[in-house]
Each structure stands twice: as C-alpha cells, then as structure tokens.
Amino acid sequence: MLLRNRFLLLLALAALLAFLSLSLQFFSRWLPVSMQLKTEVHAFPEFPVRLIPGAPGRDDGLSGKNRKRIMPDPLTELPPLDPLHEANLYCNTPGIRERSMEGHAPHNLKLLSVHVMIRHGDRYPLYAIPKTKKPDIDCVLEPGRKPSHPLLADFISHMSKGSEAHMDSALSSLPRFPSHSLCEMGELTQTGVVQHLRNGQLLRDIYLKKHRLLPYDWTAKQLYIESTGKSRTLQSGLALLYSFLPDFDWKKISIRHQWSTIFCSSHCDCPVRNHYLEEEQRRQYNLRVKNSHLEKTYIDMAKVVGVPTRQLRASNPIDSLLCLFCHNVSFPCTKNGCIDTEHFKVIKSHQIEDEKERHEKQLYFKYALMATHPLLNQTVSRMQRVAEGKKEELFALYSAHDVTLSPVLSSMGLAEARFPRFAARLVFELWHNPEGKKEQYVRVLYNGEDVTFQTSFCRGQERRSKQALCPFAKFVRFVKKEMFLAVNGTSYYDTCHQRLF
Numbered sequence: 001m002l003l004r005n006r007f008l009l010l011l012a013l014a015a016l017l018a019f020l021s022l023s024l025q026f027f028s029r030w031l032p033v034s035m036q037l038k039t040e041v042h043a044f045p046e047f048p049v050r051l052i053p054g055a056p057g058r059d060d061g062l063s064g065k066n067r068k069r070i071m072p073d074p075l076t077e078l079p080p081l082d083p084l085h086e087a088n089l090y091c092n093t094p095g096i097r098e099r100s101m102e103g104h105a106p107h108n109l110k111l112l113s114v115h116v117m118i119r120h121g122d123r124y125p126l127y128a129i130p131k132t133k134k135p136d137i138d139c140v141l142e143p144g145r146k147p148s149h150p151l152l153a154d155f156i157s158h159m160s161k162g163s164e165a166h167m168d169s170a171l172s173s174l175p176r177f178p179s180h181s182l183c184e185m186g187e188l189t190q191t192g193v194v195q196h197l198r199n200g201q202l203l204r205d206i207y208l209k210k211h212r213l214l215p216y217d218w219t220a221k222q223l224y225i226e227s228t229g230k231s232r233t234l235q236s237g238l239a240l241l242y243s244f245l246p247d248f249d250w251k252k253i254s255i256r257h258q259w260s261t262i263f264c265s266s267h268c269d270c271p272v273r274n275h276y277l278e279e280e281q282r283r284q285y286n287l288r289v290k291n292s293h294l295e296k297t298y299i300d301m302a303k304v305v306g307v308p309t310r311q312l313r314a315s316n317p318i319d320s321l322l323c324l325f326c327h328n329v330s331f332p333c334t335k336n337g338c339i340d341t342e343h344f345k346v347i348k349s350h351q352i353e354d355e356k357e358r359h360e361k362q363l364y365f366k367y368a369l370m371a372t373h374p375l376l377n378q379t380v381s382r383m384q385r386v387a388e389g390k391k392e393e394l395f396a397l398y399s400a401h402d403v404t405l406s407p408v409l410s411s412m413g414l415a416e417a418r419f420p421r422f423a424a425r426l427v428f429e430l431w432h433n434p435e436g437k438k439e440q441y442v443r444v445l446y447n448g449e450d451v452t453f454q455t456s457f458c459r460g461q462e463r464r465s466k467q468a469l470c471p472f473a474k475f476v477r478f479v480k481k482e483m484f485l486a487v488n489g490t491s492y493y494d495t496c497h498q499r500l501f
C-alpha cells in the first residue's frame with residue numbers, strides 16, 4: 001500500500017514536471033536565446049547537467065536536444081526547427097569559447113585513452129551553381145583576418161617545415177595548409193583551420209594539462225592518426241594536432257591514409273550495407289518528389305540562373321548556399337532576379353525533414369550499423385589493448401567527413417544528435433579505477449556534450465548505477481555482438497552476406 005502511494009505520488013510529480021517543462025519549452029522557443037538560458041536554468045535547478053547549455057548565442061548543439069529529452073513527445077508538440085538557426089549551428093563560426101564536458105569523471109578514475117573522430121572544418125563548396133560567379137572567398141591564411149587564432153601564424157610556419165613527417169604517399173603529396181586566394185573546390189578555409197585549432201586547444205587543456213594523457217616526452221607510438229585522402233581532412237587533422245601538441249616534432253608524427261570515407265579499411269565488402277544504402281536513397285528520393293514546395297523552389301531558382309531544373313538540382317545548390325550563408329556573402333543574382341533567403345529556407349527545411357524521416361524509417365540505421373562496424377571495431381580493439389596495460393596509441397585521431405560521423409552517431413542510437421557541423425568532434429574516452437580490479441568505463445561526447453547515456457548500449461544506465469558511469473564492457477559487447485542483432489546477424493561477415501529475399 002505504502003509502495004503504491006509512493007508510486008502514485010511519483011507519477012503525479014513526473015506528470016507535473018513534464019507539463020511544466022512542456023509549456024516552458026514551448027513558449028521559450030520564441031524568446032531570445034539569452035532569455036531561454038535563464039528560464040531553463042532557473043526553472044529546473046535539480047537537473048543542472050541537462051539544462052546548462054554551452055556558450056550562449058553560438059551553438060553547442062545542447063539546448064535543443066536537452067529540451068527534447070525531458071518532454072513526452074517533442075516531434076508532435078513543438079513547432080518545426082528554424083532553418084536559419086539550424087544553418088547557423090552547422091556553420092559553427094568561431095565565437096565565444098564553449099563549455100565542454102570532455103574529461104569530466106569522478107576523481108578516483110584515471111584516463112587511459114582518448115579517440116577523436118572529426119569532420120573537417122569549414123570548406124569551399126564542392127559544386128558550383130551553374131552560370132553564377134564563384135563565391136569570392138579567400139583561402140590564403142592571414143592571422144590578421146577574422147576569424148583568427150593566437151596559434152595561426154605559428155601553425156603556418158610549422159606546416160611549411162613538415163617534410164619529415166611520415167605519411168602514406170597519398171597524403172604526403174597534399175598541401176599541409178590551404179593557400180589559394182580564390183579557394184579551390186572543397187578547399188579548407190581559414191575558418192576551417194581556426195575551428196580545428198580551437199578543437200585541439202580545448203582537447204589539450206583537458207587531456208594533456210589536466211589529465212596528463214601523454215607523458216611529457218611522448219613518442220610516435222603513443223599516437224594513432226588516420227586521415228582520408230582529401231586536403232581538407234589532412235589539414236584539419238594537422239590543425240587540431242598542432243594546437244594539441246604545439247610545435248610537435250615532425251619526426252614523431254605518422255599519418256595513415258584511409259581510402260574509404262567510412263573507414264572500412266580491408267573490410268569494405270558488404271553487400272547488405274549497400275542494399276540498405278540504396279533503400280535509403282530511394283526513401284530520400286521519394287520524400288523529395290513529394291515535396292511540391294521544394295520542387296517549386298528548384299524551378300524558381302533554375303529560372304533565376306537560366307538552366308534546366310534538373311541541372312540546377314544536380315549542382316546541389318544547398319552546399320553552395322550554405323557556404324555563402326556561413327561566410328555572410330549575399331546569394332547570387334542574375335538579370336532574371338536573385339536567389340534569396342526564402343529559397344534557402346525551403347531547401348534547408350527540407351533537409352531537416354529528411355533527417356527526421358531518416359530516423360523514423362530506420363533504413364539508414366541499418367546501413368549505419370554495417371558501415372560503422374569496422375571503424376568502431378578498430379576503436380574498441382585499440383581501447384582493449386590499452387585496457388590490458390599496453391602504453392601505445394593512447395590518443396587516436398580520425399580525420400574524416402560528415403558521411404563518416406553521421407552513420408557512427410546513427411548506429412550508436414544517438415537519434416537526437418544533429419547532423420555533423422563543420423569541425424564536429426566525436427570523442428570516446430576510456431577510464432579505469434586504479435583501485436578496482438577490472439573496472440573500466442567509457443564516455444562518449446559529441447561536440448562537448450556528454451551523450452554516453454543516450455547511446456543504445458548505455459541508455460538508462462545512469463539511473464541504475466550510483467556513479468553514472470558506463471562500463472566499457474557494454475561498448476565492447478555492442479560492437480562485437482549487439483550491432484548485428486538489429487539486422488538479424490551474428491557476425492560482421494555473415495550479416496554482410498546474408499540473403500535478404
């Protein structure tokens with residue numbers, strides 16, 4: 001009886017909280033950001049970690065998600081996400097220093113290893129909008145031009161001396177920093193370099209200065225660095241490394257080339273993965289052609305630039321428009337008119353809708369499970385070796401793309417994570433208790449937010465354990481076994497090659 005009363009009381013309390021938070025969140029959508037922060041923090045002081053967002057103004061990706069997590073049904077109750085706000089988060093323009101949760105663990109634990117997956121920083125578009133002038137953006141690094149960084153000048157001079165680095169041949173022929181006065185297609189911009197100098201500095205303060213992850217006289221073997229073969233990923237990785245280990249000795253840096261954007265190395269043959277990717281692409285196509293507002297927008301824009309609609313669409317104009325938007329350059333005009341913010345908002349809104357349907361339909365999730373197994377398996381193996389006492393590869397950096405990070409987020413069940421912005425970072429930390437026998441823990445952080453307990457393998461765990469830690473064994477089990485269950489398999493090889501029909 002007593003138990004039941006208590007249960008009812010809790011139920012009532014939960015309902016009240018849900019109602020309060022719902023109404024509060026609902027109305028706070030229209031408040032300026034600074035006011036939102038105040039209301040949220042003051043209203044629920046008992047949930048400080050969830051409600052304290054990062055830097056005000058610019059994004060951290062926190063506030064939106066936190067809002068959702070304590071609500072009954074966010075998708076139907078909230079007005080749609082604002083496309084311009086989302087675009088701003090995507091740009092990740094360097095601004096106020098952000099708060100991050102990396103390295104936060106109980107004092108009795110010791111940090112064993114850190115694995116960082118990054119998306120390259122801000123870059124020039126990959127495609128041009130037909131018949132318009134190329135955006136006038138300067139890719140020459142100039143410390144005097146904004147956005148800048150105190151280490152930018154030293155970075156440039158250090159990169160000029162890098163001929164002694166050990167890099168796979170596909171990488172050693174690439175420039176180590178951007179240098180064209182009119183950027184080339186896909187080239188990293190100064191903004192992109194600064195974003196990763198900031199990432200590296202943040203990681204240095206936490207992992208090297210505070211937690212002493214590497215000894216003062218670290219050696220080449222203690223690092224593991226891998227990059228895809230694009231100049232923007234190599235340069236992003238180097239910028240992060242430079243501020244992480246200022247003035248590093250080039251002889252101690254060794255960078256592997258990864259030819260696959262999903263980092264599948266020698267395990268890329270996987271027909272089932274390809275099958276789900278094709279299904280996902282079909283879903284995407286169907287959603288697009290159903291959206292008459294979007295179709296009309298493409299027709300409009302094609303008229304402005306004077307090319308067939310199909311050609312305009314094929315040039316992936318949102319990529320170019322996002323670049324102009326992020327650099328505060330006005331959208332192109334012709335004698336027929338201008339591409340304007342309304343066009344941009346329609347396409348961006350469609351992207352947001354597409355992301356939402358992508359999560360619901362789960363095809364991408366199944367693709368992601370198969371696509372990311374080799375990379376996660378590699379990460380887990382590296383962590384296991386350190387957990388067993390080996391003092392190698394304590395810090396791993398994978399310099400990659402949105403198409404690398406996005407499936408990793410999806411496969412781990414981080415459905416609320418935003419699409420990877422420029423210079424996004426996903427971090428895995430391995431901790432242990434030097435006093436405990438085999439107590440090892442994993443933490444997962446996305447752009448500084450602790451998402452450990454949002455992953456499918458640790459969801460709910462913080463309520464069961466007093467310490468709010470996720471056992472490393474859970475991550476291992478997920479990668480070695482549970483990943484395949486959702487696709488009815490037992491191992492990577494048999495899941496990849498199972499017959500679907």
Ligand SMILES: *[C@@H]1O[C@H](CO)[C@@H](O)[C@H](O)[C@H]1NC(C)=O
Nearest residue numbers: 093146325326327328329330
């Ligand atoms: C963006 O450009 C407009 C005019 O082109 C200018 O007024 C505004 O200050 C710029 N904003 C930023 C953040 O640079």
Ligand SMILES: *[C@@H]1O[C@H](CO)[C@@H](O)[C@H](O)[C@H]1NC(C)=O
Nearest residue numbers: 267373374375377378381492
């Ligand atoms: C997973 O990792 C183990 C240990 O490093 C390795 O032997 C195996 O080939 C890997 N499998 C895949 C599919 O990546």
Ligand SMILES: *[C@@H]1O[C@H](CO)[C@@H](O)[C@H](O)[C@H]1NC(C)=O
Nearest residue numbers: 366485486487488489499500
């Ligand atoms: C897994 O098997 C079940 C039962 O046989 C089936 O209903 C389901 O569609 C299968 N899932 C996949 C992803 O093949």
